[in-house]
Amino acid sequence: MRIVIQRAKGASVVIDGCTHAKFDGLGYVILLGIESTDTHEDVDWLVRKVSTLRIFDDEQGVMNRSILDIAGEHEGADGNIIVISQFTLFASYKKGNRPSWLRAAPHDISVPLYESFIQRLGETLGRPVGHGVFGADMKVSLTNDGPVTIIMDTHNKE
Numbered sequence: 001m002r003i004v005i006q007r008a009k010g011a012s013v014v015i016d017g018c019t020h021a022k023f024d025g026l027g028y029v030i031l032l033g034i035e036s037t038d039t040h041e042d043v044d045w046l047v048r049k050v051s052t053l054r055i056f057d058d059e060q061g062v063m064n065r066s067i068l069d070i071a072g073e074h075e076g077a078d079g080n081i082i083v084i085s086q087f088t089l090f091a092s093y094k095k096g097n098r099p100s101w102l103r104a105a106p107h108d109i110s111v112p113l114y115e116s117f118i119q120r121l122g123e124t125l126g127r128p129v130g131h132g133v134f135g136a137d138m139k140v141s142l143t144n145d146g147p148v149t150i151i152m153d154t155h156n157k158e
Contacts, residue, residue, distance in 0.1 A: 001042045001113070002089045002153045004031040007055055011082050011142035020138075021130030023057045026056060026070055026119030029142045032088030032117060034110040035103045040155040043113055047120045055148050063148075068125065081121065082130040083139055085114050110134070 006029045012022035030050065048107070056065040067080055089152050092100035104110070122129040132138045152158075 001035070001038045001044060001046055001117075002033040002151070003050070004086070004089065005029075005050065005053070005055075005150045005152070006031075006142060007145045007148035008142040009145045011140070013082055013084060013130070014139040014141070015133055015136050020132060023080055023082065023130060025080070026145065028067060028081045028082070029087060029140065030081060031086035032083055033086050033092055033112060034105045034113050036109055037103045038113055038154065040104060040113070040116060043117050043120055045157070046117065046152065049123050050121060050126045050154060053150070055150065071125065071127065080127075081125070082140075083114075083118050083134070084132045084138060085110070085134045086137055100138050107135075121144070122153070 008027055010022075010024045011027065011029045028050070033064045051068055052066050054066050054069075056067070056070050058064040070080065076117050087101055087104035088099070090101060090103040092101075092103060093099050105113070114134055116127050118131050132148050133142070
């Protein structure tokens with residue numbers, strides 16, 4: 001699994017002209033890509049990392065607080081997180097100029113893992129996690145805060 005976490009001051013996802021999820025204040029927009037070799041162990045690892053990642057400022061302006069630490073301070077209707085399925089994170093552009101998506105998992109693998117990630121993250125945080133609709137044409141808006149953008153890959157745990 002590969003994710004891009006963007007620290008945001010407010011975000012929303014719109015599908016067919018209707019707001020599907022949004023939050024105001026501090027939180028994350030997470031783009032989640034899944035490949036065929038991913039498992040529920042990858043979901044568990046990412047949930048642990050995402051929920052405890054310390055990239056929010058403390059009182060001294062040092063990135064020392066996690067999404068768990070800021071719980072309740074900046075919540076919107078969908079907590080502080082929006083998760084968006086993003087198969088394009090596994091684009092292969094080695095040959096030619098048209099990307100290949102061969103590494104992206106098929107629906108029968110990716111949909112259950114996407115849903116599991118959202119559910120487990122919500123359980124860990126103790127509040128709802130906003131999300132898009134798998135495979136939908138989505139319009140994602142956010143105010144990137146910092147900017148702080150972090151990439152994690154369960155097959156390259158740095």
